[in-house]
Amino acid sequence: MKKILITGCAGFVGSTMLDFLLKKNFLVTGIDNLSTGKFSFLKESMKNKNFSFIKADLLSAKNLSSYFSNIDIVFHFSANADVRYGATDVTKDLKQNVIVTSNILECMKKKNVKKIIFSSTGSVYGEASQFPTPENSFFPIQTSFYGASKISCESLISAYCESFNFQSWIFRFVSLLGPRYTHGHVIDFYKKIKSKKKFINILGNGYQKKSYLHINDCIEGIYKSINFFKKRVNIINLGNSEYITVRESLKKIKQLMYCKKKEYFQNTKKGWVGDNPFIFLDIKKISKTGWKPKIKILDGITDTVNFLNCNQWILK
Amino acid sequence: MKKILITGCAGFVGSTMLDFLLKKNFLVTGIDNLSTGKFSFLKESMKNKNFSFIKADLLSAKNLSSYFSNIDIVFHFSANADVRYGATDVTKDLKQNVIVTSNILECMKKKNVKKIIFSSTGSVYGEASQFPTPENSFFPIQTSFYGASKISCESLISAYCESFNFQSWIFRFVSLLGPRYTHGHVIDFYKKIKSKKKFINILGNGYQKKSYLHINDCIEGIYKSINFFKKRVNIINLGNSEYITVRESLKKIKQLMYCKKKEYFQNTKKGWVGDNPFIFLDIKKISKTGWKPKIKILDGITDTVNFLNCNQWILK
Numbered sequence: 001m002k003k004i005l006i007t008g009c010a011g012f013v014g015s016t017m018l019d020f021l022l023k024k025n026f027l028v029t030g031i032d033n034l035s036t037g038k039f040s041f042l043k044e045s046m047k048n049k050n051f052s053f054i055k056a057d058l059l060s061a062k063n064l065s066s067y068f069s070n071i072d073i074v075f076h077f078s079a080n081a082d083v084r085y086g087a088t089d090v091t092k093d094l095k096q097n098v099i100v101t102s103n104i105l106e107c108m109k110k111k112n113v114k115k116i117i118f119s120s121t122g123s124v125y126g127e128a129s130q131f132p133t134p135e136n137s138f139f140p141i142q143t144s145f146y147g148a149s150k151i152s153c154e155s156l157i158s159a160y161c162e163s164f165n166f167q168s169w170i171f172r173f174v175s176l177l178g179p180r181y182t183h184g185h186v187i188d189f190y191k192k193i194k195s196k197k198k199f200i201n202i203l204g205n206g207y208q209k210k211s212y213l214h215i216n217d218c219i220e221g222i223y224k225s226i227n228f229f230k231k232r233v234n235i236i237n238l239g240n241s242e243y244i245t246v247r248e249s250l251k252k253i254k255q256l257m258y259c260k261k262k263e264y265f266q267n268t269k270k271g272w273v274g275d276n277p278f279i280f281l282d283i284k285k286i287s288k289t290g291w292k293p294k295i296k297i298l299d300g301i302t303d304t305v306n307f308l309n310c311n312q313w314i315l316k
Numbered sequence: 317m318k319k320i321l322i323t324g325c326a327g328f329v330g331s332t333m334l335d336f337l338l339k340k341n342f343l344v345t346g347i348d349n350l351s352t353g354k355f356s357f358l359k360e361s362m363k364n365k366n367f368s369f370i371k372a373d374l375l376s377a378k379n380l381s382s383y384f385s386n387i388d389i390v391f392h393f394s395a396n397a398d399v400r401y402g403a404t405d406v407t408k409d410l411k412q413n414v415i416v417t418s419n420i421l422e423c424m425k426k427k428n429v430k431k432i433i434f435s436s437t438g439s440v441y442g443e444a445s446q447f448p449t450p451e452n453s454f455f456p457i458q459t460s461f462y463g464a465s466k467i468s469c470e471s472l473i474s475a476y477c478e479s480f481n482f483q484s485w486i487f488r489f490v491s492l493l494g495p496r497y498t499h500g501h502v503i504d505f506y507k508k509i510k511s512k513k514k515f516i517n518i519l520g521n522g523y524q525k526k527s528y529l530h531i532n533d534c535i536e537g538i539y540k541s542i543n544f545f546k547k548r549v550n551i552i553n554l555g556n557s558e559y560i561t562v563r564e565s566l567k568k569i570k571q572l573m574y575c576k577k578k579e580y581f582q583n584t585k586k587g588w589v590g591d592n593p594f595i596f597l598d599i600k601k602i603s604k605t606g607w608k609p610k611i612k613i614l615d616g617i618t619d620t621v622n623f624l625n626c627n628q629w630i631l632k
């Protein structure tokens with residue numbers, strides 16, 4: 001039976017993938033330092049004898065490589081995942097994403113683990129000139145520290161594949177929605193609607209167009225891709241077949257929350273430095289696996305708001 | 317008068333650029349830890365009152381940012397520059413290239429220095445599918461740790477430009493030739509020819525096609541580009557308008573050295589893991605500045621062999 005190691009196993013993607021893999025009867029070891037991951041996301045998994053949890057920091061843990069013994073595949077999902085705050089602490093993305101990924105790859109090399117699944121981002125396309133944006137789009141110029149750190153990780157992983165015969169599946173995600181969602185625009189709008197402030201102030205002019213994918217569609221897409229694509233380095237967009245504007249998104253969230261507050265937008269195309277006014281990924285490649293997104297963006301938003309309604313502790 | 321800081325000022329590119337800038341009467345501070353840089357390359361510059369030299373390690377120096385006070389432009393040339401040995405110590409490229417570049421950028425931010433010139437590499441195109449390869453070629457997959465580290469630096473620099481209004485000129489070089497050449501295929505062949513071994517064993521089948529540029533053409537191209545391109549992020553190929561095979565290169569070096577030894581090739585397309593069997597960059601963009609390479613590759617090789625003949629200490 002395959003033995004899997006998940007980094008960031010208490011995060012949004014990691015914990016959902018964990019549940020999915022345990023349901024398929026894999027043996028799974030999960031590592032998380034619980035800095036942004038939530039132990040409560042592991043509640044069900046902790047009861048499963050096929051799961052062992054290790055609380056460790058991938059940047060500083062001693063003997064990190066010992067956890068990689070007898071592992072067949074690494075799902076490396078641990079990351080500083082918020083694209084917006086890169087510029088406030090520029091070394092955070094470098095440490096949490098690039099150096100941690102280098103640590104993981106070195107452990108894999110040491111313990112002869114050859115397969116890695118990696119969560120990258122559509123942000124690596126910077127301000128793309130092609131929509132929907134395919135994997136082999138033009139060589140982009142990075143616009144965010146988050147994107148820069150993720151392309152660094154992708155490049156490092158590819159170099160390991162070339163040099164040490166590793167095999168990788170690198171997924172470029174759009175923003176994800178659904179249960180266990182802990183950061184991003186839905187939670188920001190949710191908080192603003194709940195706050196005592198009289199108006200809702202929105203970053204940017206609200207016409208930014210973004211594509212979002214439900215976490216369940218994402219997990220299924222990853223699993224199908226791993227079993228379908230067999231190159232040494234497999235780079236795969238994972239997004240929805242549609243996009244919506246920030247205004248449409250806000251309207252939906254307000255409806256769901258019976259909110260009557262008035263919103264104010266800024267005059268800028270971008271919500272923040274490095275914000276990408278249009279994200280829409282070409283999903284032709286992953287469609288070859290038979291996968292397609294089942295959940296519409298607005299339904300994903302509904303699911304996310306429902307999750308937040310039932311899990312107010314996330315807001316703290 | 318503009319005040320310039322050069323990192324890696326005792327290296328091949330750094331020291332030649334230093335001489336060039338001092339001739340143009342700029343005030344220049346140079347930093348080098350002399351690990352691969354040669355103090356003898358600074359011999360002339362040390363006599364110039366417009367130059368101050370700082371022996372410091374960019375990875376570990378305390379108060380590094382103090383050297384960035386009142387600087388107008390940084391020429392960041394310090395790097396682990398050998399593409400071939402990435403896989404033997406994989407963290408070297410990460411430390412010497414990515415983390416050092418992050419340190420430099422943080423110092424610049426702290427001291428409000430906004431302009432950076434960066435030496436990247438044509439290796440970032442991985443195994444390109446387009447020849448000659450333009451700057452906006454297809455999104456490449458990295459094949460070497462060196463290329464991976466350089467694309468990480470490029471991305472980090474671009475993110476600083478976007479976030480903090482820096483301006484950058486990123487040069488993707490082919491391999492360079494000429495005086496002060498200290499590593500690469502010419503020196504390898506030179507050593508093999510000089511060695512007591514009866515035969516010359518060459519990495520790869522010798523049909524690898526590579527483009528090379530003379531250091532003088534390189535320096536002039538950089539200087540012209542800085543004064544011509546005015547975007548926030550300027551990415552510029554710097555290569556020759558021709559390429560030659562490894563076999564042609566070896567033939568020329570043997571002729572110059574009156575060598576009668578027989579050579580043996582391998583059966584492989586690549587000389588080493590991450591070797592790129594074809595490097596040939598499109599130089600249409602830089603040609604807009606009026607620049608064109610003046611020195612033919614074979615003449616560059618001659619110049620390099622002459623330099624080595626007169627500087628046998630380099631071989632040690």
